[in-house]
């Protein structure tokens with residue numbers, strides 16, 4: 021089988037982790053994590069927002085492997101403020117350099133600019149990176165089940181819990197969904213992007229939402245750009261969304277965010 025983008029990312033990440041460990045030992049990263057700004061409750065903020073409206077995780081994303089450069093005029097603190105003004109519940113900041121032109125400093129600057137909880141959007145393979153995420157100020161990490169085995173997923177989740185952070189567990193198919201149910205994190209991300217073709221299909225959320233455990237907060241991820249997309253998926257139980265590219269391409273990010281979130285259907289649970 022040919023390599024997926026995740027295989028390629030994992031290969032350079034393992035080198036990156038080794039280099040970072042050589043540069044800064046775990047004890048030093050842990051000391052920084054202990055003195056980081058207190059955790060802002062990510063899952064709680066998202067579920068509160070989704071109760072009556074939509075829970076938006078608004079992503080600060082400069083570029084992607086599928087689209088190349090998305091936003092040349094890239095100012096993380098200004099984008100964070102625009103998202104907060106537009107009504108986002110939480111932020112996601114890409115910190116991966118080689119594939120997304122991200123940087124750790126973008127997370128730090130974006131989080132300092134607003135009061136919103138922040139997801140470190142990166143590819144994690146080692147508890148060292150979990151401590152590193154907290155040291156940067158992150159409130160939540162991502163575990164991509166397509167890229168880690170069950171033992172590592174549990175290890176990363178447990179490390180995040182120890183640091184008081186939330187975890188967004190990401191799945192792409194029914195097998196990964198089954199595996200996700202053995203983890204205890206309430207946030208379940210359903211990624212609509214096919215990692216081989218980069219195509220996005222909202223059918224992925226529609227299909228997997230029906231199979232998801234009832235106690236999970238569903239977050240539909242990727243390929244979302246209109247209020248109709250959000251309303252469609254809300255009917256399947258997903259009232260939280262992770263959105264990057266479509267908002268990053270807007271001149272007025274605050275207004276575009278406001279428009280996207282303007283008209284949520286009344287929740288079935290209300």
Ligand SMILES: O=C(O)c1ccccc1NCC(=O)[C@H](O)[C@H](O)COP(=O)(O)O
Nearest residue numbers: 025084085086241242243262263264265
């Ligand atoms: O965005 C990509 O091209 C991509 C490729 C390979 C692995 C992950 C990728 N994106 C990470 C994400 O999960 C998205 O940034 C996020 O869901 C937002 O998606 P979008 O709204 O489509 O930018």
